[in-house]
Amino acid sequence: MLTSMQRYLYHHRTKWVGFAFILPWILSALWFDLIPFVTNLYLSFTDYSVSTSTPDWLGIRNYREILELDPLFTKSLGNTVYYLVLGVPIRLLAAFAIAVLLNLRIHALGTFRTIFYIPSVVPLVAVSIIFFGMFNARYGIFNQLLILLDLPPVRWLTRPEWIKPAMVIMSTWGFGAQMVIFLAGLQGIPSELYEAAEMDGGSYWHQLFRITIPMLSPVIFFNLIIGVIGGFQVFASAYVLLGPGGGPLNAGLFYVLHIYNNAFSYFRLGYAAALSVVLFLIILFFTVIMVRTSDRWVYYGDA
């Protein structure tokens, strides 16, 4: 074992080594993140369309328009938050629960895991078509089940109030990636911990809450952050299922759809850039809060 002093000295000696490890990423970030980011930051103060000539400087006019004149800014942000608050926890819980079950010693384990991952490999075009069929009020499987259970059928895609729940259902179905991450995380929990708990006569639920969840917290943290960052940017699935307008009464017009329409339907790339900078700041704010509060509940092996 090294003492903390030895570790400090070691790291001090090798402090530039870390940069070598992340050098390729830094190059990629400079080219493929920094350039687009700075470009967008600059464009957000202009009236840039797609032209090659220099755009006019507008100062903060785009930002004022967002806050003062654009009814779809609040609408789309509200839709996005609704989707996020409902969708992220459901998806996380479903992925976690299934991952725990699929980490047991059971028959046909590989088959079950593959089945639960299937939805994640279906191309999005096909997913949207399938769900279009399943959400049909008359012929779709969801309403046929509801009728079977003696519940009133629902207009999934034609009533504004059902659009977002429908989107949550569709996205929950594709929880495979989170499930795989949880599964991978479950492998890292040393089995001695469970054996020790067993000696003490701890129940399964006791083990789940005292060992599995704390030991899995770095992965839960990861999935939460990614879920929130991704949830704010929900786009492709909504676009293919609802179209750029987001369905009736813009009920499924999510924030990035609004950006998309400004960028590629109106070619107001300056305004779209301003919208995206605002979204960037919103996401950054929540991410910093989550990272800052994470040391209260996330346990790392190297802590």
Added chain:
Amino acid sequence: MARKLTRRSFLKVAGVSATTLAVAACAAPGPAAAPAEGDMAEGAPSAERVEIEFMNWWGSHREPLMDEVIANFHDMNSDVQVNNSVQPWDGRAERAATAVASNNPPALIMTQRVETYQFAHENLLIPIDDYVQASGIDPDAIFYSGEINNQRWQGQLYSFPLPTGGGNTGQYFYNKTVLAEAGLDPETPVTTWQELTEASRAITQKDDLGVTVMGANLGGGPVGFGQWLYGNAGQFVSDDARTIMFDSPQGIETLEWMVEFTNEVNGGIDNANEFFAGTSDTSADHPYYNDKLGFLFTGVWQFGHLQATDPDMWADTSTWGVGQMPYNGNNSDAGHAGVAGLAGSWGYVIPASTPQDLADAAYQWLEFFGTHEQGGCLFLFNQGRPSPVAQCNENAAYYDDNPYWSVVLKSLASDVSVAVTPVQARINDVVGTVVDEAYFGQHSPADALAKGAEESQRILDEFWSG
């Protein structure tokens, strides 16, 4: 299957009827002259052959039709090689925007009218007026005036139109079987809103889950509203494209009728939309092909869809018919009217960064495709739909296949070209939202239109002042 007119027989018919006409005189040489020129050109060094990328979205069953037209062009123009670059539909706008911004763009890009205006306004396109003048073409003599004007922005021409920007809303399709089953006379199509409402009441049937047989769906969005607005002698925007006019009394009356009809006859907008959910007029399960829909309000592309999707129905012309768009019978100023160029209205533009030789070649192909009888005319004829080149629609073969062809031509003549600006896409979305709000009862039609007009006017003012 009545329509199996080959290209050759079409050309025979077309050749006879078109020889004395402007299109034949102005465009590239007709079929008889073509081989001669082809032979001559073959003598020229083949290294001169210019290759251009023609980026378009005529995919699926239209791709072979386009290939045929390109082959015709190659027969007559051995100096230009056109590569038919059909792109996947999804991501179309991103693809077009990046292509136009590229250092090395395709020589010809298919764009919607509003996109053409947007790109033209940003000086990203080459106007074709000089080319047109050099080739001695008089576009106003060849094309319907609404059609060619849809491709002009601030006095400059950027493309020839194709397909028709009009013909989207001027006519409707009806299903005679459905009408007969409801006890209506299938040979007397409706001409007014009032007749349409009455007929739909007789046809529409509902059960617990919604509509099972529908008279008509009036549609929503800017085009849905716009098509009825012009049938009430209303106007979307002033002819100089500076003043929003859809919130006029005619506009309010139109939207009130649409909402009332939808609520009363169809049981609400969600009922109406759900009836069509999961299907489209290119799939065999669409209610219209299955005798579940009385009136279908759609564009002339429906002829091609009918041929491809339900050939039996297309062949049996006693099962379907075409009428001119109904108008408000209570308004003495109103009459049949179609709307052109409010949305869609495709053209083919040459990006500004295209090198001279490629731009020349692109125009050469555009001229053939836009004006020649073996170009766009044939492409549209093969889909059973009219051409923006008026003369091509006189082809007798159209009448042989389609007993309603004269109605189609009348409806094309009734088309009004709406004046639009590069910001029309935004205005369209505003109108789509307020029409939705009226349908869902969030605002009265009058309030919804007032709100939409205020926002649209702000967008327009900002554009004209900028």
Added chain:
Amino acid sequence: MVEGLYARVAKWTFVYPLLLVGSTVMLFPLAWTFSTSLKTAQTVTLREVKLIPDPVQWANYITIFEESPLLLYTQNTMYMVVTSVIGGVVICALAGYAFARIGFPAREVLFYVLLSTMMLPHVVQIIPLFVIFDQLGLVGTFWPLIIPRLLGHNAFYIFLMRQFFRGIPLELSDAARMDGCTELGIWARIIMPNSKPVLAAVGIFSIQFAWNDFLSPLIYLGPKKELWTLALGLNAQKGFEGEITSLHKMMVISVYMIIPMLLVFAFGQKYMIEGVTFSGMKG
């Protein structure tokens, strides 16, 4: 370890039934995709739940190869995947290790930078990125799809690996360090061998995202049909204005695209097999 009776009962009364119900829910859309792929132009519809088509048109799976150059698209897609994925995973693993275990100046700030690269919506990056590759003259080649992946331009993977690497006991790397291993040596001898589950996960994800990616290939390979990928070939089945004229053919291509990814997953998930014992479940 011998399973207790209670655990076995719990498995058969609770776990298996739950997994079977869940599997049905997960499998239904796939079954539906497959059955749709066997329908004909006249029987194909979204407006009916009919899992056994009548007639069953197996020929769809033959004719699609005549109508669409799927083999060429497969070859291109595989080329793109193979050239970018392996290198990309290694680069991400190196960066993830540095963020997890190597102290270097501004590491915290750079970690926030890493996270923040996921926060700017892709739609506003399309044009700036296109301009970069256009100026480099790389539009119409695979490079714009390969270079970013090879450079580890994926915060998701780097962040994911960092989370896992931090869970590996420090004692292991300390021991290696005392044996004179460099950071690279520790990474290669200690971290990588102990990270098979997460490497498998990142491998699966990156293969699959590259396989199904649509928008970037569209923008960079659009003009060159000879370079098209399967995702483009699938989407090209849509007609003008997105009209779907041959749903069954789209579903044939979808099934064709799904199967290899299922094989990749079935292979990769074997590295996540240290199943936790169930015997602790004692009420």
